Amino acid sequence: MNSFEAYLFDVDGTLADTERDGHLVAFNKAFADAGLSWNWSIELYLELLAVTGGKERMLHYLEKYDPPFEDVSLDLEDYFASIHASKTDHFKDMVDQGAVALRPGIERFLNEARAQKRRLAISTTTTFGNVTALLANTLGKESIDWFELIAAGDIVAKKKPAPDVYHYTLKEMGLAAEQCLVFEDSRNGILASKGANLTTVITVNDFTSDHDFNGAELIVSNLGEPGSAMQVIGGRQSQLFDGVSMLDVVTLDRLR
């Protein structure tokens, strides 16, 4: 049987549930630091997540919701870039303090994939420093080097749902789409991965369980680990995973 050579991971919502206890809190802290009266609720944030990228999300909020805002002398993009830098610092501090844990099965799967000499990469819209802080604080500093490539944030001009970050990853790693399997958690994520013709496994979370994952080969609750069995939710190839409670490199090769 053919095997996947590489696994490409999204970060937010896939490696860890970072949004509610991480990014959202960090945005609100950065707004307060900047003297803005903005305070995003979870309900509002769920809507704002439709726009990927923190800088892009803030600009979208200003344009669509017309919140209280005193005209700043700075160019708006520069202004939001500075608030975003402060938000990134808050996010990293919170991750350093252990605010965010990896999702079930992630550590198990990464260890197994490494033992089987499979290649690993990260393809995400989030900021590079957020990714390295998350890895260092959950798996240890050395885990940053487990990933051959961390394609993050502004590395491409167009963030997800554009496929650019996946095209970039394939090119940098010298891989064809059919050699890789992607793990995503959101509509924007699958639009990006499918836009690059990549086999995609979705692990849903509270923020994304109602998304449209049309085209996904497999949709599951998580990757599964002892004490936290994976539930198969759907996907075009879900019949290949009847009775499977944990995904590993061997079972996933059924999608090859």
Ligand code: XBP
């Ligand atoms: C994640 C995002 C990011 C984070 C914030 O999407 O949309 O914008 O919410 O990150 P995905 P930054 O999981 O599809 O990569 O503030 O660092 O941009």
Ligand code: MG
């Ligand atoms: Mg995601």
